[in-house]
Amino acid sequence: TTFQVSCRAVPLAQGPGALVVFEDVTHLEQAVQMRRDFVANVSHELRTPLTALMGFIETLKGPARDDPAARERFLNIMESEAGRMNRLVGDLLSLSRVEQDERVRPTERLDLGELVDSTVHGLAPLAAEAGVLVKTDLPEPFEMTGDSDQLRQVLTNLVENAIKYSGRGSDVVIRLSVPGYEPKVRGEGVTLEVRDSGPGIDPIHLPRLTERFYRVDNHRSREKGGTGLGLAIVKHIVTRHRGRLQVDSTLGKGSVFKVILPV
Numbered sequence: 001t002t003f004q005v006s007c008r009a010v011p012l013a014q015g016p017g018a019l020v021v022f023e024d025v026t027h028l029e030q031a032v033q034m035r036r037d038f039v040a041n042v043s044h045e046l047r048t049p050l051t052a053l054m055g056f057i058e059t060l061k062g063p064a065r066d067d068p069a070a071r072e073r074f075l076n077i078m079e080s081e082a083g084r085m086n087r088l089v090g091d092l093l094s095l096s097r098v099e100q101d102e103r104v105r106p107t108e109r110l111d112l113g114e115l116v117d118s119t120v121h122g123l124a125p126l127a128a129e130a131g132v133l134v135k136t137d138l139p140e141p142f143e144m145t146g147d148s149d150q151l152r153q154v155l156t157n158l159v160e161n162a163i164k165y166s167g168r169g170s171d172v173v174i175r176l177s178v179p180g181y182e183p184k185v186r187g188e189g190v191t192l193e194v195r196d197s198g199p200g201i202d203p204i205h206l207p208r209l210t211e212r213f214y215r216v217d218n219h220r221s222r223e224k225g226g227t228g229l230g231l232a233i234v235k236h237i238v239t240r241h242r243g244r245l246q247v248d249s250t251l252g253k254g255s256v257f258k259v260i261l262p263v
Protein backbone atom coordinates (compact mmCIF):
# COMPACT_ATOMS: atom_id res chain seq x y z
CA THR A 1 0.00 0.00 0.00
CA THR A 2 1.23 3.50 -0.80
CA PHE A 3 0.31 6.37 1.49
CA GLN A 4 0.44 10.06 0.68
CA VAL A 5 1.75 11.93 3.70
CA SER A 6 1.84 15.65 4.36
CA CYS A 7 4.40 16.96 6.81
CA ARG A 8 4.50 20.37 8.53
CA ALA A 9 6.22 21.94 11.52
CA VAL A 10 4.16 23.88 14.07
CA PRO A 11 6.11 26.19 16.46
CA LEU A 12 5.35 25.50 20.12
CA ALA A 13 3.27 28.18 21.89
CA GLN A 14 5.88 28.43 24.66
CA GLY A 15 9.60 27.92 24.53
CA PRO A 16 11.84 26.87 21.67
CA GLY A 17 11.23 23.87 19.43
CA ALA A 18 8.45 22.79 17.13
CA LEU A 19 5.93 20.06 16.75
CA VAL A 20 6.28 18.03 13.55
CA VAL A 21 2.93 16.82 12.25
CA PHE A 22 2.66 13.95 9.76
CA GLU A 23 -0.76 13.57 8.26
CA ASP A 24 -2.16 10.81 6.06
CA VAL A 25 -3.71 12.65 3.10
CA THR A 26 -4.25 9.60 0.88
CA HIS A 27 -8.04 10.14 0.88
CA LEU A 28 -7.61 13.81 -0.10
CA GLU A 29 -5.33 12.88 -3.00
CA GLN A 30 -7.84 10.25 -4.10
CA ALA A 31 -10.67 12.80 -3.98
CA VAL A 32 -8.66 15.25 -6.09
CA GLN A 33 -7.86 12.51 -8.62
CA MET A 34 -11.55 11.46 -8.79
CA ARG A 35 -12.59 15.03 -9.44
CA ARG A 36 -9.98 15.30 -12.23
CA ASP A 37 -11.23 12.05 -13.81
CA PHE A 38 -14.81 13.26 -13.55
CA VAL A 39 -14.08 16.54 -15.34
CA ALA A 40 -12.19 14.64 -18.06
CA ASN A 41 -15.13 12.22 -18.46
CA VAL A 42 -17.71 15.01 -18.64
CA SER A 43 -15.65 16.86 -21.24
CA HIS A 44 -15.35 13.74 -23.33
CA GLU A 45 -19.07 12.90 -23.04
CA LEU A 46 -20.01 16.42 -24.14
CA ARG A 47 -17.45 16.64 -26.89
CA THR A 48 -18.67 13.50 -28.70
CA PRO A 49 -22.16 14.82 -29.60
CA LEU A 50 -20.77 18.31 -30.08
CA THR A 51 -18.26 17.09 -32.67
CA ALA A 52 -21.06 15.27 -34.50
CA LEU A 53 -23.21 18.42 -34.47
CA MET A 54 -20.39 20.55 -35.85
CA GLY A 55 -19.73 18.02 -38.60
CA PHE A 56 -23.38 17.98 -39.68
CA ILE A 57 -23.62 21.78 -39.62
CA GLU A 58 -20.65 21.93 -42.00
CA THR A 59 -22.29 19.36 -44.29
CA LEU A 60 -25.61 21.23 -44.24
CA LYS A 61 -23.87 24.48 -45.13
CA GLY A 62 -21.98 22.78 -47.98
CA PRO A 63 -22.64 19.54 -49.85
CA ALA A 64 -26.15 18.85 -48.44
CA ARG A 65 -27.47 22.38 -48.91
CA ASP A 66 -29.62 21.49 -51.91
CA ASP A 67 -30.45 17.90 -51.03
CA PRO A 68 -33.76 17.83 -49.10
CA ALA A 69 -33.58 14.10 -48.28
CA ALA A 70 -30.05 14.38 -46.85
CA ARG A 71 -31.00 17.53 -44.93
CA GLU A 72 -33.96 15.77 -43.33
CA ARG A 73 -31.79 12.81 -42.32
CA PHE A 74 -28.99 14.99 -40.92
CA LEU A 75 -31.40 17.20 -38.99
CA ASN A 76 -32.89 14.13 -37.33
CA ILE A 77 -29.43 12.95 -36.25
CA MET A 78 -28.62 16.45 -35.00
CA GLU A 79 -31.83 16.49 -32.98
CA SER A 80 -30.92 13.21 -31.34
CA GLU A 81 -27.34 14.37 -30.58
CA ALA A 82 -28.65 17.62 -29.06
CA GLY A 83 -31.10 15.51 -27.02
CA ARG A 84 -28.17 13.45 -25.72
CA MET A 85 -26.34 16.60 -24.60
CA ASN A 86 -29.50 17.87 -22.96
CA ARG A 87 -29.99 14.63 -20.99
CA LEU A 88 -26.35 14.67 -19.92
CA VAL A 89 -26.53 18.26 -18.65
CA GLY A 90 -29.82 17.44 -16.87
CA ASP A 91 -28.24 14.43 -15.15
CA LEU A 92 -25.13 16.43 -14.20
CA LEU A 93 -27.33 19.06 -12.56
CA SER A 94 -29.31 16.36 -10.71
CA LEU A 95 -26.10 14.75 -9.52
CA SER A 96 -24.69 18.02 -8.21
CA ARG A 97 -27.97 18.90 -6.47
CA VAL A 98 -28.21 15.46 -4.90
CA GLU A 99 -24.60 15.66 -3.71
CA GLN A 100 -25.26 19.02 -2.13
CA ASP A 101 -28.35 17.72 -0.27
CA GLU A 102 -26.68 14.56 0.92
CA ARG A 103 -25.91 15.74 4.46
CA VAL A 104 -29.39 17.19 5.05
CA ARG A 105 -31.97 14.68 6.24
CA PRO A 106 -35.24 14.77 4.29
CA THR A 107 -38.24 15.79 6.39
CA GLU A 108 -41.21 15.66 4.02
CA ARG A 109 -44.14 13.35 4.84
CA LEU A 110 -45.21 11.43 1.77
CA ASP A 111 -47.29 8.47 0.68
CA LEU A 112 -44.87 6.08 -0.99
CA GLY A 113 -47.59 3.91 -2.56
CA GLU A 114 -49.15 6.95 -4.20
CA LEU A 115 -45.73 8.22 -5.32
CA VAL A 116 -44.91 4.89 -6.99
CA ASP A 117 -48.32 4.73 -8.62
CA SER A 118 -48.14 8.24 -10.12
CA THR A 119 -44.51 7.79 -11.25
CA VAL A 120 -45.36 4.56 -13.07
CA HIS A 121 -48.34 6.29 -14.63
CA GLY A 122 -46.03 8.99 -16.00
CA LEU A 123 -43.76 6.36 -17.55
CA ALA A 124 -46.59 4.58 -19.38
CA PRO A 125 -45.95 6.30 -22.75
CA LEU A 126 -42.25 5.30 -22.66
CA ALA A 127 -43.18 1.70 -21.82
CA ALA A 128 -45.79 1.61 -24.57
CA GLU A 129 -43.30 2.91 -27.12
CA ALA A 130 -40.76 0.26 -26.09
CA GLY A 131 -43.42 -2.48 -26.14
CA VAL A 132 -42.82 -3.33 -22.47
CA LEU A 133 -45.60 -4.11 -20.02
CA VAL A 134 -45.14 -2.50 -16.59
CA LYS A 135 -46.99 -4.22 -13.74
CA THR A 136 -47.25 -2.98 -10.18
CA ASP A 137 -47.88 -4.69 -6.87
CA LEU A 138 -48.57 -1.97 -4.32
CA PRO A 139 -49.94 -2.15 -0.78
CA GLU A 140 -52.37 0.21 0.89
CA PRO A 141 -51.24 3.83 1.29
CA PHE A 142 -47.92 3.95 3.10
CA GLU A 143 -46.72 7.11 4.82
CA MET A 144 -43.05 7.77 5.43
CA THR A 145 -40.51 10.60 5.66
CA GLY A 146 -38.41 11.35 2.61
CA ASP A 147 -37.83 13.66 -0.32
CA SER A 148 -40.62 13.00 -2.81
CA ASP A 149 -38.87 14.52 -5.87
CA GLN A 150 -35.77 12.48 -5.20
CA LEU A 151 -37.60 9.21 -4.52
CA ARG A 152 -39.53 9.78 -7.72
CA GLN A 153 -36.21 10.15 -9.53
CA VAL A 154 -34.89 6.89 -8.03
CA LEU A 155 -37.90 4.99 -9.31
CA THR A 156 -37.84 6.75 -12.69
CA ASN A 157 -34.16 5.91 -13.26
CA LEU A 158 -34.62 2.25 -12.29
CA VAL A 159 -37.78 1.76 -14.33
CA GLU A 160 -36.34 3.61 -17.35
CA ASN A 161 -33.32 1.28 -17.26
CA ALA A 162 -35.54 -1.78 -16.91
CA ILE A 163 -37.59 -0.66 -19.91
CA LYS A 164 -34.70 0.36 -22.12
CA TYR A 165 -32.54 -2.72 -21.53
CA SER A 166 -35.43 -5.24 -21.80
CA GLY A 167 -36.68 -6.43 -25.12
CA ARG A 168 -40.02 -5.71 -26.74
CA GLY A 169 -42.76 -7.92 -25.33
CA SER A 170 -41.15 -8.36 -21.90
CA ASP A 171 -42.53 -7.44 -18.47
CA VAL A 172 -41.23 -5.11 -15.78
CA VAL A 173 -42.63 -5.65 -12.30
CA ILE A 174 -42.55 -3.00 -9.58
CA ARG A 175 -43.22 -4.14 -6.05
CA LEU A 176 -43.47 -2.22 -2.84
CA SER A 177 -43.26 -4.27 0.36
CA VAL A 178 -43.86 -2.37 3.55
CA PRO A 179 -43.33 -3.60 7.12
CA GLY A 180 -46.41 -5.43 8.26
CA TYR A 181 -47.70 -5.78 4.71
CA GLU A 182 -45.41 -8.70 4.14
CA PRO A 183 -43.96 -10.57 7.15
CA LYS A 184 -40.64 -11.25 5.36
CA VAL A 185 -39.54 -7.63 5.48
CA ARG A 186 -40.87 -6.70 8.91
CA GLY A 187 -38.36 -4.60 10.83
CA GLU A 188 -36.12 -4.16 7.79
CA GLY A 189 -37.84 -1.12 6.38
CA VAL A 190 -39.67 -0.61 3.15
CA THR A 191 -38.48 -2.37 -0.01
CA LEU A 192 -39.03 -0.99 -3.47
CA GLU A 193 -38.23 -3.56 -6.11
CA VAL A 194 -37.89 -3.18 -9.89
CA ARG A 195 -37.65 -6.54 -11.66
CA ASP A 196 -37.01 -7.03 -15.36
CA SER A 197 -36.49 -9.99 -17.66
CA GLY A 198 -33.86 -8.22 -19.73
CA PRO A 199 -30.28 -9.28 -20.57
CA GLY A 200 -29.04 -9.36 -16.96
CA ILE A 201 -25.64 -8.14 -15.73
CA ASP A 202 -22.49 -10.21 -15.27
CA PRO A 203 -21.67 -10.31 -11.50
CA ILE A 204 -18.17 -8.90 -12.11
CA HIS A 205 -19.77 -5.55 -13.01
CA LEU A 206 -22.03 -5.28 -9.96
CA PRO A 207 -19.55 -3.61 -7.54
CA ARG A 208 -18.88 -0.76 -10.00
CA LEU A 209 -22.41 -0.29 -11.35
CA THR A 210 -23.16 2.89 -9.41
CA GLU A 211 -19.92 4.66 -10.40
CA ARG A 212 -20.33 7.72 -12.59
CA PHE A 213 -20.10 6.88 -16.29
CA TYR A 214 -19.62 3.17 -15.59
CA ARG A 215 -21.36 1.19 -18.33
CA VAL A 216 -21.45 -2.56 -18.77
CA ASP A 217 -21.82 -2.25 -22.51
CA ASN A 218 -20.75 1.14 -23.76
CA HIS A 219 -22.24 0.78 -27.20
CA ARG A 220 -25.59 -0.50 -25.95
CA SER A 221 -25.92 2.23 -23.32
CA ARG A 222 -25.20 5.00 -25.84
CA GLU A 223 -27.48 3.46 -28.42
CA LYS A 224 -30.27 3.49 -25.82
CA GLY A 225 -29.56 7.14 -25.01
CA GLY A 226 -28.02 6.44 -21.58
CA THR A 227 -25.82 9.02 -19.86
CA GLY A 228 -24.07 6.56 -17.51
CA LEU A 229 -25.15 8.68 -14.52
CA GLY A 230 -28.56 7.20 -13.65
CA LEU A 231 -27.43 4.69 -11.05
CA ALA A 232 -24.89 7.12 -9.53
CA ILE A 233 -27.80 9.49 -8.89
CA VAL A 234 -29.88 6.63 -7.43
CA LYS A 235 -27.04 5.68 -5.09
CA HIS A 236 -26.67 9.24 -3.73
CA ILE A 237 -30.41 9.60 -3.09
CA VAL A 238 -30.68 6.22 -1.39
CA THR A 239 -27.68 7.07 0.82
CA ARG A 240 -29.29 10.38 1.76
CA HIS A 241 -32.35 8.42 2.88
CA ARG A 242 -30.05 6.10 4.88
CA GLY A 243 -31.11 3.20 2.78
CA ARG A 244 -29.27 0.74 0.58
CA LEU A 245 -29.39 -0.42 -3.02
CA GLN A 246 -29.20 -4.13 -3.72
CA VAL A 247 -28.80 -5.62 -7.20
CA ASP A 248 -29.44 -9.26 -8.02
CA SER A 249 -28.95 -10.23 -11.62
CA THR A 250 -28.60 -13.35 -13.74
CA LEU A 251 -27.12 -13.17 -17.24
CA GLY A 252 -29.75 -14.01 -19.79
CA LYS A 253 -32.55 -13.97 -17.22
CA GLY A 254 -32.93 -10.44 -15.91
CA SER A 255 -32.20 -8.10 -13.02
CA VAL A 256 -33.79 -7.05 -9.76
CA PHE A 257 -32.93 -3.63 -8.31
CA LYS A 258 -34.03 -3.28 -4.68
CA VAL A 259 -34.09 -0.06 -2.72
CA ILE A 260 -34.40 -0.73 0.99
CA LEU A 261 -35.28 2.30 3.10
CA PRO A 262 -35.53 2.50 6.88
CA VAL A 263 -38.88 3.72 8.17
Ligand code: ADP
Nearest residue numbers: 161162165215216217221226227228229230231
Ligand atom coordinates in the same frame (compact mmCIF):
# COMPACT_ATOMS: atom_id res chain seq x y z
P1 ADP B 1 -27.02 4.34 -18.40
O1 ADP B 1 -27.42 5.76 -18.63
O2 ADP B 1 -25.88 3.89 -19.26
O3 ADP B 1 -28.18 3.40 -18.42
P2 ADP B 1 -26.89 3.84 -15.53
O4 ADP B 1 -26.03 4.46 -14.48
O5 ADP B 1 -28.36 3.99 -15.38
O6 ADP B 1 -26.37 4.37 -16.93
O7 ADP B 1 -26.55 2.29 -15.57
C1 ADP B 1 -25.19 1.86 -15.65
C2 ADP B 1 -25.06 0.61 -16.50
O8 ADP B 1 -25.68 -0.50 -15.84
C3 ADP B 1 -25.77 0.70 -17.86
O9 ADP B 1 -24.94 1.26 -18.82
C4 ADP B 1 -26.09 -0.75 -18.15
O10 ADP B 1 -24.98 -1.36 -18.76
C5 ADP B 1 -26.28 -1.38 -16.77
N1 ADP B 1 -27.72 -1.52 -16.42
C6 ADP B 1 -28.45 -0.70 -15.64
N2 ADP B 1 -29.70 -1.15 -15.48
C7 ADP B 1 -29.78 -2.32 -16.17
C8 ADP B 1 -30.82 -3.30 -16.39
N3 ADP B 1 -32.04 -3.14 -15.87
N4 ADP B 1 -30.51 -4.38 -17.16
C9 ADP B 1 -29.27 -4.54 -17.67
N5 ADP B 1 -28.25 -3.67 -17.51
C10 ADP B 1 -28.50 -2.56 -16.76
